[in-house]
Amino acid sequence: MAPDKNANRSNRIPIEFLDSDETDADDGSSSTGDDQDATTMTSDNDVMPDEEIPDHDDAPPAPSPQADGSPADPPPITGGPEVAELVATRAELKRLENEVKDLRDSLARRQADFENYRKRMERERSETYARVVVDIAAKLLPVLDNLKRALETEASVEASESDEFRHFLSGVDLIYKQLNGVLEALGVKAVPAEGEQFDPHLHEAVVTEPTDDYEPDTVMQEIVRGFKVGDKLIRPALVKVAVKP
Numbered sequence: 001m002a003p004d005k006n007a008n009r010s011n012r013i014p015i016e017f018l019d020s021d022e023t024d025a026d027d028g029s030s031s032t033g034d035d036q037d038a039t040t041m042t043s044d045n046d047v048m049p050d051e052e053i054p055d056h057d058d059a060p061p062a063p064s065p066q067a068d069g070s071p072a073d074p075p076p077i078t079g080g081p082e083v084a085e086l087v088a089t090r091a092e093l094k095r096l097e098n099e100v101k102d103l104r105d106s107l108a109r110r111q112a113d114f115e116n117y118r119k120r121m122e123r124e125r126s127e128t129y130a131r132v133v134v135d136i137a138a139k140l141l142p143v144l145d146n147l148k149r150a151l152e153t154e155a156s157v158e159a160s161e162s163d164e165f166r167h168f169l170s171g172v173d174l175i176y177k178q179l180n181g182v183l184e185a186l187g188v189k190a191v192p193a194e195g196e197q198f199d200p201h202l203h204e205a206v207v208t209e210p211t212d213d214y215e216p217d218t219v220m221q222e223i224v225r226g227f228k229v230g231d232k233l234i235r236p237a238l239v240k241v242a243v244k245p
Contacts, residue, residue, distance in 0.1 A: 002240045004074050007016075007117075010105035021170045024145070027080055032216050035062055066177075067093065069221045099221060126229040130187075130230060130232060131197060133186045133187060133188065133229050134138070134232060134234055135231055136186070137148050137183055137186065137188045137227060137229065137234050138234055138235070140183065141227060141234070141235065143179065144176065144179055144180065144183070145224065145225075147172055147175060147176040147178060147179065148225075150172050151169065151172060151176060153169075168224045181233075183227070186229070187229050187230060188227050188229055189227065189228060189229075190225050190226065190227055190235065191225070191226035191227060191228055191233075193205070193222040193225070193226065193237040193239050194208075194220070194221060194222045195218070195219065196218075196219050197217060197218060197240050198217045198219055198239070199217065201233070202226060202228075202233065202236055202237060203219060203226070203236055203237050203241075204226075204236040204237065204238050204239070205239060205240070206239070206240070207221075207223070207239075207240040207241070208225060208240070208241050208242075209240060209241075209242055209243065210242075210243050210244065211242050211245065212245060213242070214242035215242065216242060216243055216244045217242070217243070218241065218242045219237075219239045219240070219241055220236055220239075220240045220241065222236035222237065222238075222239055222241060223238040223239040225236065225237055226238070
């Protein structure tokens with residue numbers, strides 16, 4: 001900021017040098033005026049001009065260096081569109097992360113539900129298949145029993161019987177074996193009976209006989225064969241059981 005010129009003028013001190021030989025007032029006044037002008041010019045030369053005085057208020061402050069000599073860090077950005085954009089980007093990223101997490105949880109739940117549905121459908125299909133097989137086998141077992149009874153008569157046929165009857169019995173035996181094979185392919189199996197320990201879950205005792213030839217509660221004879229599909233019993237075996245005499 002330039003110094004005030006009025007202040008410079010007030011600092012000018014006029015100096016008057018008097019000559020002892022001069023007595024004339026007019027000459028003295030003239031001489032004194034010249035000396036004052038010279039002194040005034042000298043004082044004016046000692047004052048720094050306005051344009052040479054540096055203006056410290058307009059100069060930018062120099063950044064202070066760090067202790068290790070590196071330049072000072074720039075001041076942090078406290079506002080502006082860049083900060084707003086950064087905040088918006090972080091918020092959008094957080095929203096997308098939450099959305100991805102929700103989608104993954106939903107996918108895991110759907111996969112678990114589908115797996116439970118698949119297992120339930122397989123179980124229901126197996127149960128339906130077993131139930132259908134049981135129904136079919138229950139209707140075919142009486143036919144199988146009649147074929148077996150027909151074959152048992154072959155032992156009582158005398159040698160005098162005709163060959164045509166023997167061929168008929170051979171055909172019945174073939175049908176019996178074929179039907180029995182079909183039932184076995186469906187998973188229908190005969191219940192073991194003769195010689196086995198009596199099991200009320202598999203056997204039905206229709207006759208008991210006191211005897212010492214078998215241990216008590218032993219199946220002596222199978223009267224009607226029983227069948228089951230897997231662990232499901234179609235019909236129990238009708239048996240004769242030995243008891244203690």
